[in-house]
Amino acid sequence: MRLRRLLAGAVGGLAVTELANRALRARAGTLQPALGGDQRTHRWRGFDVAYAEAGDPDAPDVVLLHGVHAAGSSREFADVFDALAEDYHVLAPDLPGFGRTDRPAVAYTSNLYEGFVADFLSEVADDPVVVASSLTGSWAAMAANDADVSGLVLVCPTADTGARRPWVRRLVRTPVVGSGLFNALTSKPALRKFDERDGYYRADRVTDDLVDYQWRTAHQSGARFAPASFAGGFLDPQVDLADELAAVDCPVTLVWGREAKITPLSEGRRLAEEVDARLVVLDDTSLLPHAEQPESFLEAVREELPQLERH
Known part of the structure; x- marks a missing residue:
C-alpha cells in the first residue's frame, strides 16, 4: 500500500508538472521578432532559420551572431542593429534551437553550429564583417577559415565552457521533469539574476522588456534542447581559439567588458597578445558591452575597423 501511494504521488506530481509546463508555454505565446527590418527565413539542413535584414543591400555586409545561453536570441543586438543598418547591410539570425528559428529535439553539437x-x-x-559574442565567436573564427569574411569583431569570445557533463544534457532533455527544471531555471527572477550577475555590470541596464523577451523565448516549444547541450558542454569546439584566430586571413578585433567575469579581461589580453589582434576594452560593462553601452561599442568598432566605413 505504501509503495502504491508513493507511485500514485509521483505520477500525480508529474501530471501537475506537465500541466504547469503547458500553461507556461501558452502564456509565453508566439515569439515576436526581436529586431526591426525585414523578417526572412533561410532553410538550412531541415531548420527554418529566422533572421532580420536591414540596410542597403549594396552596402558592406555585417552579420550579427548572438551568444548561447538559456535565453539566447538575436535580441542581444537590439541596441546596435538599427544604427548599423544606417551604413551597412545587416543580417542577424537566431541560431538553430534559439529565438524564432526551429527548435527540434535533435542532438545539438558544436559541429552543427560550426556548419x-x-x-x-x-x-x-x-x-x-562578422560580429559574434561568447561561444559563438569561436564558431565564427573557424568559419573565417572557410568562408569569405572581411573582418571579425569578437565580443568576449571563448571555446571552452568547462568539462562535458552528459548527465546534465540527459536530465534537461527528459520529458516533463526536464521541462519543469528548465522552466524553473528560466523564470523571470532567475533570468534577471543571471543578467545582473554575469551579463551586465549595472543592474539598472537590465530592463523589464529585456527580461520579458528572454522569458518568452525560453518558454517556446523545444526551447530546452539546445541549452541542454550547452549546459552539458557539448557545444564547445575541439579547437584552440588562439590557433584558429592566428590562422584567419582577415582583421580581428576583440571587444571586452572590463568587468566581465565568465571570460575575464585577463583572458582577452592573453588572447590578443597571442594572435596579435586589436583589443578594445569598454569600461563599466561586463559580458555584453554591445548591449550595455551600444554607442561606445559602435564608436570603438568604427575606429578600430576602418574597413567598415562605406566606400
Missing part, C-alpha cells in the same frame, strides 16, 4: 555559421556566411551574406 551553420560557415554556411550562413557563405550562402546568405557576401564577404561580411
